[in-house]
Amino acid sequence: MIKAKRKIGPTGLVLTALVATMTVIFIYLMVRTSLFLVTDFRWYEKLLAGFMLLAEGFLLVHSFGYFLNVFHALSPRDSGPIALDSPPPLASYPPVAIIVSSFHEPLEVVENTVTCFYNLTYPNKHIYFLDDTRYDRPGLDQAEMEAYRNSIDEMCRRIGVNLFRRKWHGAKAGMINDFLEFVEGSRKEGFQFLHLDGIPREEKEKYVIVFDADMNPFPDFVEPLVAFMEANPKLAFIQTPQYYSNFEVNRVARAAGLQQAIFYEYICEGKSRQDAMFACGTNIILRRQALMDVGGFDEASVTEDFATSLKFHLKGWSSAYYNKVCAFGMGPEDLAGYFKQQFRWALGTLGLLRSILGIFARRPFSMSPAKWWEYGLSGTHYLVGWVFLTMVACPVLFLFFGVPTYFARPEIYFMFFLPYFILSVSIFAWTLDKRYYRMTDLFSGVLLQAISFPVYIKASILALLGIRGTFGITPKGGGRIVPLIRLWPQVGLNLLCFAAVIWGLHRIYYEREPLMALAVNTFWCVYHFLILSTAIYFNRPEEGSEKP
DSSP states (O other), X not given: OOOOOOOOOOOHHHHHHHHHHHHHHHHHHHHHHHHHHHOOOOHHHHHHHHHHHHHXXXXXXXXXXXXXXXXXXXXXXXXXXSOOSSOOOOOOOOOEEXXXXXXXXXXXXXXXXXXXXXXXXXXXXXXXXXXXXXXXXXXXXXXXXXXXXXXXXXXXXXXXXXXXXXXXXXXXXXXXXXXXXXXXXXXXXXXXXXXXXXXXXXXXXXXXXXXXXXXXXXXXXXXXXXXXXXXXXXXXXXXXXXXXXXXXXXXXXXXXXXXXXXXXXXXXXXXXXXXXXXXXXXXXXXXXXXXXXXXXXXXXXXXXXXXXXXXXXXXXXXXXXXXXXOEEBOOOOSHHHHHHHHHHHHHHHHHHHHHHHHHHHHOTTSSOHHHHXXXXXXXXXXXXXXXXXXXXXXXXXXXXXXXXXOOOOHHHHHHHHHHHHHHHHHHHHHHHHTTTOOHHHHHHHHHHHHXXXXXXXXXXXXXXXXXXXXXXXXXXXXXXXXXXXXXXXXXXXXXXHHHHHHHHHHHHHHTOTTHHHHHHHHHHHHHHHHHHHXXXXXXXXXXXXXXX
């Protein structure tokens, strides 16, 4: 069920609570850093404690960033450079290209999508199916691939959708760039275009709307977005939310969708208020002039949307977010599909982090501080895999080997940690409740991200080495159980936490001292054990089914 957006009338009390939360986060980080610096321990204890402080600092900084976005989203005085509250009148209907780039997607999926395109009510639209399937790849059944190609041709003719093909390069980004050159009148090697919609192209399309192959827009998707773009000539793109329609019977899709909800609510609104929203690849309208100005989509990254957003902002273009569900699609339906999606996002985002840092070092005034802050948060987000591993390992090391990593007396711990924890969780829960999300629902998204830590760690290592990776679609068509051997990092760490809990209880019973430190570290091991155990829960994604 699509959740209606409840308008929040922010009061001074709410905004004061947000400021208090951010202040407590800052104070807690300062106290933790001071304790680390003044405490005298062995070098290896200090080293491990340093990793722990970095991990905790990462969480605190990103928590601060989240609450700052909430503050921007709720503040009545912070409407941002572009207000997207209600669409202005649309005096004319400039030509719009509705495109989907498909890489050997299931026929029933793409047919549903292009049918929704056909039903869009915008009068001056041209629909293009960009078939990016590599029919000449070695090892494929050529007869089967030819049949698939013929089925795509037949579908486009039957529905009335223009068909575009070209010589493969650059995955989705390369395909869209070749399409943009086609709009400009260029014809590259291997180009094929079938004009099947029966509508003459009298002028170049002014806007391009991009969808993933499984995203189905509502009939009125185009009109309000074009109206906003027409009213704001410096606007490069408007991003709209993603909504997963297969969440009701699939645990992975539901948790992935709720994970998206956290991002697409206050975070995106806050970024938009600071003119720092980045493109998310689908359900987006882009100004063709802006795309041509920055040289098209960035083909060097597997997250071409995020990389191209940086190019837009460096060139002085603006961006915005329209927080209204205008399309629905399918989320990943098993752990294998989810991990593949997350690996691609993490690899591309972390790979761009090097460019972000390099540009900031050379041209620190090329963007506003708010934009640099937001790109820094987004570019480092997927380092959360290392953070989770560190947070799990430190209490285990203390219980087994007595290595302290959290230098604080109990009274200091409770004096500064509890206010930070209580305030942040309370405000987080309250703000999302106002958008009709329950804390228990959102926690499933947090759990799914936590058990993805090996994926994020692998992506970060490859990104550090400068390995770009390859584009791959998220599998569709029902959830399957992943063999446990492929979940060995989650299972192995889970067993280690269980062993640490047993050993911690043993030490509490027989040693008793330091009682508080033993109890706290045992508690965290129980907590992490429960989190890691959810890998088994998510590995049976289809509820009410034991589908192998």
